[in-house]
Amino acid sequence: MTTSTSRLTVTHEHGLRIGVAVGAVEIAAYVYGEDIPAFESPKPYLHPMRTLSGALVSAYRPHDHRWHKGLQMTWSHVSGQNFWGGRTYVRGQGYTPKDNLGAMRHDAFDLIDLDGGELTLSERLTWVASTGEEWVAEHRRLRFHGADAARGTWVLDFATELTNIRGEALELGSPTTHGRDNAGYTGFSGAARAASPAERSSPPTAAARRRWAPPRRRGSPTPARTTRSTAAPPCWCSPAPPVAAGTPGSCATTRSRRSTRRPRSTRRSLWPTARDSRWSTGW
Numbered sequence: 001m002t003t004s005t006s007r008l009t010v011t012h013e014h015g016l017r018i019g020v021a022v023g024a025v026e027i028a029a030y031v032y033g034e035d036i037p038a039f040e041s042p043k044p045y046l047h048p049m050r051t052l053s054g055a056l057v058s059a060y061r062p063h064d065h066r067w068h069k070g071l072q073m074t075w076s077h078v079s080g081q082n083f084w085g086g087r088t089y090v091r092g093q094g095y096t097p098k099d100n101l102g103a104m105r106h107d108a109f110d111l112i113d114l115d116g117g118e119l120t121l122s123e124r125l126t127w128v129a130s131t132g133e134e135w136v137a138e139h140r141r142l143r144f145h146g147a148d149a150a151r152g153t154w155v156l157d158f159a160t161e162l163t164n165i166r167g168e169a170l171e172l173g174s175p176t177t178h179g180r181d182n183a184g185y186t187g188f189s190g191a192a193r194a195a196s197p198a199e200r201s202s203p204p205t206a207a208a209r210r211r212w213a214p215p216r217r218r219g220s221p222t223p224a225r226t227t228r229s230t231a232a233p234p235c236w237c238s239p240a241p242p243v244a245a246g247t248p249g250s251c252a253t254t255r256s257r258r259s260t261r262r263p264r265s266t267r268r269s270l271w272p273t274a275r276d277s278r279w280s281t282g283w
Contacts, residue, residue, distance in 0.1 A: 062191060075187065122139070
């Protein structure tokens with residue numbers, strides 16, 4: 001079978017976002033410079049995300065979880081710090097407001113390469129604790145490719161390498177490792193908007209595409225050092241062992257996601273059927 005890959009068009013609003021389009025449809029935007037409230041644990045994210053036909057599939061800041069923004073790399077429990085956003089789950093207390101919200105700071109793009117039907121981004125970030133200390137150096141790579149009009153699909157590859165630069169061990173966890181059953185969410189996660197029955201049975205119209213709040217530009221960040229590393233990730237929903245300072249990071253992994261014409265109904269599929277539902281792949 002022969003497949004034809006569509007060409008990509010890229011629009012870079014320097015210091016704010018990179019938009020990726022196929023024809024007249026912007027299929028994804030990588031927002032790295034928005035002015036995000038501290039309570040939402042500022043970090044880069046992908047939103048809006050659309051199918052090739054233009055149907056919006058990602059959600060942005062739902063009213064009950066304002067820190068959920070499309071598709072993003074997060075971590076809910078890092079040695080007492082919260083890089084997820086919102087309240088922190090505490091054993092015996094439940095979700096508790098704490099002054100422990102960190103941020104993932106964009107430092108620089110090492111590579112922005114567009115080659116016909118493929119866009120590759122290579123980015124350096126620093127995870128900054130609520131105290132202002134730099135705890136993790138991250139090297140992130142995103143690859144947009146495989147846009148196939150005949151199949152109505154496109155592909156995103158996401159890979160990240162994390163290195164502990166704190167100076168002492170980091171303990172990685174989730175609400176489940178801190179006492180809440182069946183709540184192992186953390187890591188690479190997303191908020192998805194499900195298609196309505198009408199959208200599933202007919203091509204989406206402009207009226208069917210939800211509006212989204214444009215990101216607010218923030219000041220240029222200060223570059224920071226990064227250390228590249230590779231290692232196997234811990235299992236989903238299980239407590240990860242402490243990561244010694246200076247040790248190659250414990251969370252190097254690659255995830256691939258495919259955006260299709262209509263959402264799938266499986267429990268942890270990329271586009272669940274419940275409106276504004278959330279999913280995550282914990283590592």
